Each structure stands twice: as structure tokens, then as C-alpha cells.
Amino acid sequence: MHTLFYIWRNLKRNKLRSALTILSVGFSLALMTVLNGYTAMQDAWGAESEKYHRIVVLNIQGFSGMLPIAYVDRVRGTEGIRAATPYAWYGGNYKDEQMPFAQFGCDPKAAFGVWDEFSIDPKQLEEWQKTRNGCVVDRRLADKRGWKIGERIPLKGTFYQFDLDLVLCGVWDSPKNTDSLWFNWLYLDEGLREKNAQGTGNAGTIFAQVTSSDATAKVCQTLDERFASSDNPTRTQTESAFFQMFADMAGNVRAYIFYIGLAVVFSLTLVAATSMAVSMRERTSEIAVLKAIGFSRRRVLVTILGEASSITFLGGCLGVALGCSFLELAHRAASQIVPLSVSEMLGPWLAYLLASAAGIGLVSGIVPAVRAAQLSVIDGLRRVV
Amino acid sequence: MSEAHLDNGEPVVAVHDVCKEFYRDAITIPVLSGINLELKRGDYLALMGPSGSGKSTLLNLVAGLDRPTSGTVTVCGQSLESTSESKLARWRSRHIGFIFQLYNLIPVLTAFENVELPLTLTSLSRRERREHVEAALQVVGLSDRSHHYPRQLSGGQEQRVSIARAIATDPTLIVADEPTGDLDAKSAGEILDLMERLNREFHKTIIMVTHDPDAAVRAKQIVHLQKGVLVEKTHAGQE
Numbered sequence: 010m011h012t013l014f015y016i017w018r019n020l021k022r023n024k025l026r027s028a029l030t031i032l033s034v035g036f037s038l039a040l041m042t043v044l045n046g047y048t049a050m051q052d053a054w055g056a057e058s059e060k061y062h063r064i065v066v067l068n069i070q071g072f073s074g075m076l077p078i079a080y081v082d083r084v085r086g087t088e089g090i091r092a093a094t095p096y097a098w099y100g101g102n103y104k105d106e107q108m109p110f111a112q113f114g115c116d117p118k119a120a121f122g123v124w125d126e127f128s129i130d131p132k133q134l135e136e137w138q139k140t141r142n143g144c145v146v147d148r149r150l151a152d153k154r155g156w157k158i159g160e161r162i163p164l165k166g167t168f169y170q171f172d173l174d175l176v177l178c179g180v181w182d183s184p185k186n187t188d189s190l191w192f193n194w195l196y197l198d199e200g201l202r203e204k205n206a207q208g209t210g211n212a213g214t215i216f217a218q219v220t221s222s223d224a225t226a227k228v229c230q231t232l233d234e235r236f237a238s239s240d241n242p243t244r245t246q247t248e249s250a251f252f253q254m255f256a257d258m259a260g261n262v263r264a265y266i267f268y269i270g271l272a273v274v275f276s277l278t279l280v281a282a283t284s285m286a287v288s289m290r291e292r293t294s295e296i297a298v299l300k301a302i303g304f305s306r307r308r309v310l311v312t313i314l315g316e317a318s319s320i321t322f323l324g325g326c327l328g329v330a331l332g333c334s335f336l337e338l339a340h341r342a343a344s345q346i347v348p349l350s351v352s353e354m355l356g357p358w359l360a361y362l363l364a365s366a367a368g369i370g371l372v373s374g375i376v377p378a379v380r381a382a383q384l385s386v387i388d389g390l391r392r393v394v
Numbered sequence: 395m396s397e398a399h400l401d402n403g404e405p406v407v408a409v410h411d412v413c414k415e416f417y418r419d420a421i422t423i424p425v426l427s428g429i430n431l432e433l434k435r436g437d438y439l440a441l442m443g444p445s446g447s448g449k450s451t452l453l454n455l456v457a458g459l460d461r462p463t464s465g466t467v468t469v470c471g472q473s474l475e476s477t478s479e480s481k482l483a484r485w486r487s488r489h490i491g492f493i494f495q496l497y498n499l500i501p502v503l504t505a506f507e508n509v510e511l512p513l514t515l516t517s518l519s520r521r522e523r524r525e526h527v528e529a530a531l532q533v534v535g536l537s538d539r540s541h542h543y544p545r546q547l548s549g550g551q552e553q554r555v556s557i558a559r560a561i562a563t564d565p566t567l568i569v570a571d572e573p574t575g576d577l578d579a580k581s582a583g584e585i586l587d588l589m590e591r592l593n594r595e596f597h598k599t600i601i602m603v604t605h606d607p608d609a610a611v612r613a614k615q616i617v618h619l620q621k622g623v624l625v626e627k628t629h630a631g632q633e
Contacts, residue, residue: 011514018502298498301459302512302559303487305480386459390494 012308016315020323023288027320030284034324035331037273038366042332044266045358050336050347053354055249057185061126062222064229065096065251066215069242072098076212077241078198081116087231089224090217092122095194097213101164101173110150111187112164112173114194114213117143123218126184133158133179137193143178144192149344151180162190169208171200185353188344216248274369277321281373285317289377296381297389306382313381317374318367325366329359404471406566406599407433407456412465414451414622425451426622429465435566438593438600440610443619449603450571452619456601457490457569458482470566487515491560491598493570493589497552499544505531505555506540509562516563530558534588550581557588561598568592570602574609586612 020027066084068074084093099112117138121127129145137143144162156162156177164173175192194212201209219228229245236243246254289296296309304312333351340347414426426448433439441449454460455467458474467474470489477485499508509530513523531537534554544552553573560568570589574582590612592598602613610616618626 015503018507022502294496294498295500298492298494298500299511300483301457301486301492303483303515305483307480387454390498 012312012315016312016319019288019316020320026284026288030281030320031324031327033280034277034321034366034369035327037277038325038328038362039331039335040328041270041273041365042329042359042362043335044269045362046332046336046351046354048263048266049354049356049358050349051253053349053356054252058249058252059222059247061124061218061248062225063123063216063218063248064225064232064245065248066217066232066243066245067213067251069244071244072213075210075241076214076243078194078210078212080236080241080243081212081215083235084215084217084232085119087228087235089219089221089228089231091220092119092125093215093217094119094123095212095214096216097194097197097211098168099164099166099173099192099197100168101166103162103164108167111189113189113191114197115191115216117145117191117193120191121181123216124183125218127181128183129179129181137178140176140178141193141196141199142173142175144175144190145179145181146177146190147187148180148182149186150188150190151177169197169201170206171197171204173197173200185348186340186344187348270365274365277369278373281317281321281369282376284320285313285374285377288316289313289381293384293389296384297386300384300386301390309384310378310382313378314371314374317378318370321370321373322363322367325363325369328366329362333359405432405468406435406437406470407431407601408466408468409452409456410466410468412452412455412462412467414448414455414460415463424622426455426462429622429624431617431624433599433601435599436593436597438590438612438614439602440613440616441601441603441619442605442607442610442616447619448622449619453569453571453601453603456567457492458486484515487512487563489566491563491565491568493553493556493560493568493573495572495575497544497549497556497576499552499555499559501544504541504543505536505547505558508544508555509540509558512559512563526562526564527558530562531555533561533592534558548581549577550584553577553581553585554588557585557592561592561596566599568598568600570600572604573602574604574606582606582609 066076066080068076078095081093081095084090094116095114097114099114100108101112103109117134121129121134133145137145146156150156158177158179160177162175162177164175166172173192173196175190198209201207219225225247229247232245233243299309300306336347337351340350409429409431412426412429413424416423416425429452431452441452443449451460455462455474456469458469458477461475465475472485472489474482500511503511506527509527510523513526518526527540528537531540534557536551536554536558539547539551539555544555547555568589573589574585577585586609589600589602593600593614600613602609604610616628617624
């Protein structure tokens, strides 16, 4: 019989208590998994973006500032730029759904040059380029919605005072689900002009692909210097930095997650310690018997620490599984918010969570374990022997 | 059961001029004073006396669970008063078998696993451990209950498992504290028969604390303690 076997039997001693402790650790770790998964997703998304050495130009004031459409050609003409397109967020409602997927106005002739890892049937691309109100979508989005080529996709403007009446011309394949729809930026701009509405001539942002990652920093600097003295100075950054900017808008999320994690770990340690202390109190005479028949202090200590760690580790496994399941479901349901599958952001953070769970067990078990190890056999047996 | 410890004439238990005092705040409570006792291999001693007379304290000293305030306690050739805690733990696992009044079996382990527990501290292989456990359970007549948990056994059966656990490592000395104190008359009789057999057939040295005169007469010697002093020593049949 081994120590592990004895630990396992003890875990099953009071099934209700063990289950409640495992569940309390599990649900808390599930929360931490979701929070840490969010930051891991950002890191993975950023790392993914780096591969394609794209840059994003926007007004120095951010999204509220104007980025004249004329800048697109000037960006294209800059040394080190391979392709560039306006990329204007539309944010319309589809039928009764509020902004159910991402919609961007771009240049049909340049978009697949900027996102050259995307692929589309050349005939479909040609059709889109010919059709003013044409659009193309990510294949996953088309499949999810059951859209076929030629489908009418009406979008009601919320930010822009012009509704789009789009026709699906093609679907693209991409390494990651973008959950996006692209339409011709000119279609939007013309509509706004016809209505004499605000927002005409605004590219929103400009996405561009540079020839090599080595040139990225220099190109960003060149572009910002070029527009520095204009009415609309720019801020140019890498695509990954651009996405990070979105995360930063919500404040220092990483710091929030860190402090929430600390609070969770602290409260879990108290929960686990209480459970272990009660368990040890109930088994005082049993521990005394173990010591009487020859179990050393160290063996008693290891047994109890092992028991505490096992119970929180099991809770940790449950929590990580729950958290990952939630992230995966969120990815399938709302890939705009959770763009990566769990399998795409596996990393040390998961091991860190499991190690934290086991660590909570170790810390929570220290006091009961030391007390058990130091227990006087005579006191423990209540002078039975 | 093997005959691991050969008789070389030396006493298994030698207690000389032992005093034991407990301290509560500033108060000193003398529990044992001037105790002298010797047991040879194969002896079977019953310790009797009223509550608080020091029986259990003396048993704890002999079993290596406590140290005397003064005097010497030598058991199986080991001087216990100055031995470290960890050495004592190892020593107990090799030389002492414990039988408790309340059986003190581990409830989450089967009878087999309870008996195996002290053997896990030895270097025996799994197969050898199984042989020892099966032999011990056979001695106590519970081979057919080896996979039962303590809650599935009667009090008498639990105590027999406890005895099997005590003899599994083939110890030189068995200490028993009120082994029949929690049993009905029939089960108590069976346990006393078993202990007598361990002494007679397997030559185990046994010290048994008891209040029950009927249990005490089953021992070869009876020692009475009163207020921490040995007052009477009788041999079986003399009471």
C-alpha cells in the first residue's frame, strides 16, 4: 500500500466535504481560467498578427479623429508598403440583431493584398470588385448564417446615417475565424454624400502590409512624420499593438486579473484550510495510531500535505476544464469577442493555474499537517494506550 | 508466524527505578514512582489497578510512546529514555504490536489493508506483505473477511483485525490496553483465547492493561498498581 493509495482513500472518506471543497476550488479556478484565458488569447492574437507584418494608420486622436481617404494612396506610395486599404468600421444592425458580426468598408482591389493569408475564388473577387454594393464574408460566418452567393444582406446604420443593401459576392477562407463582412468603402461614402451626411471621405483606419517585418518600425515612423504637419496627424502602429490598444481601453486588465487572482487564491486557501483542519480534527486518534505503529512525522506530514494538494488539484483540473469549455463555447458563439479557440492559445498559463491549485492545497495543508506531525501519540489516543 | 527474535536470556522488558511526573502549569503530578519490572520472552503480564493508578502510563513507557522522568526503560535491547522520536517510531514499527480498547482501525481501509498498514513501513515486497497479511488474518480467523471495511465487521471481529495488525510485523512485544473493554462477554472470551494462543503458540510477550479480573487471570502474571506504585505481583492461579 502506498501513500498515494492512502491519500486517495482519505479523499473518499467524506465524499460530501471533498466534493464541496473540489467544487469551490473548481468554480473559482474556472473564473481564473476564463480571465487568464482572455489575456492569453490577446497574447496569442498579437503573436499571430506579428507574422503578417501589417500596420494600422489612424488619426492621432484615435477613432474619433478624421483619416482622409487621400491618405490611402499616400500610404501606398510609401517605400516599404506592399498594399494598403481603408478599413472603416460600420457597426450596423442586421435584421433585428444589433451588430451581430463585424462589418468593414474597404478597397476590394487591395484588401486581399493586405490580408494575403486569406484566400478567395478569383471569380468571386472579380464579381465583388465589379459590384458596388457587393460584399464578401468569412466562410465560417456564411456557413453559420446559411448565406449563399447572391444573398441580400441589409445592414441598418447605427453610426453612419446610411443603410447598406449588400449582395453577397463571395466567401473567403482564413486561418482564423474573423467573423467579418467586407464591403466596398466607396459604396458607403457615396451613400453618405448623397444624403449629405457626416463622415464622408473618412477612411476610418488604413491597414497596410509592409514588405518585411524589419521595415515595420521605419515605415511607421516615416508615415507619422509625413502626416505630422497636416490637419490630421497620424499614429501608426503594428497590428498587434493596435489590438492591444483595444484591450488597454478597458484599463489595465492584466492588473485587474492579477489582483482578482490573488483574492481568489487567498479565499480558496482559507476554504481548503478549513476543510483540512476539520478533517484532521476528526482523525486525531487515527493519526495517533499511525504514529504509534511507526509512521514518522515526515510521513504523516507528506500524507496530509498530499491529501490537501490532491483535493485542490482535482478542483483545479475541474476548474480549468470548466473554464476552457466556457472559452470554447464563447469562441463558437461570439468569435468577434473570443477570436481564438482554446486549442490555439494553449500555453504555460494553464499549467500555472493547475500549479496554483496544488499550491493552494500545500499552503492550506501546512498548518493541519504540521499539527498532525507534532501530535503527541498519547494525547491523540486519549490515553487509550 | 516466524521466530524472528531468539531468546538470549536477556529480558524483553526491563524497567528500573522508573518515575514519571506530569506538569500542569506549576503543579507537578507524580504518576509512577520507583517502578521495577522485568519480563522475559514469552511472558504474559496483566496490569491491574484503579483508574489513575498509572497503568496506561506504564504501558506507554514500555511501548516507547513516552519517556520516564527518571529511571531506565529497556525493551528488546533498546534503551528508550534517550532515543530520538524518529528512531523510536522506527523501533516501534519493528518491535511493538498495539491492541487498543476501541480497535482504532482506519475506517477507509479494508481489513486486509489495515493489517498491511504497518508492513508498508518495512522493506517487504508486495507479495511478501500479502503473505504476512494472509497469515495474520488466518491466525485471527478472519481470512474470509479480508475485504470488509471496519464498519462491516462486528466489534469482536474489529478487535481481531486489530490483533492481526499488531502481529503482522511479527513483533517481540504486544501491548494491549483494555482489549476486551468494549466487547460483549462472548467476543471478549474469543479475544482472550486468541491472545493466550499468541503467547502460548507463538511465544509473544504480552502486556495487557485490564480492569477485568476474568481477563487478568488469563495472563501468566498479574501486577497491581496503586497510586503509581507496584503493590502486588501474583502468578496465574494464585488469585
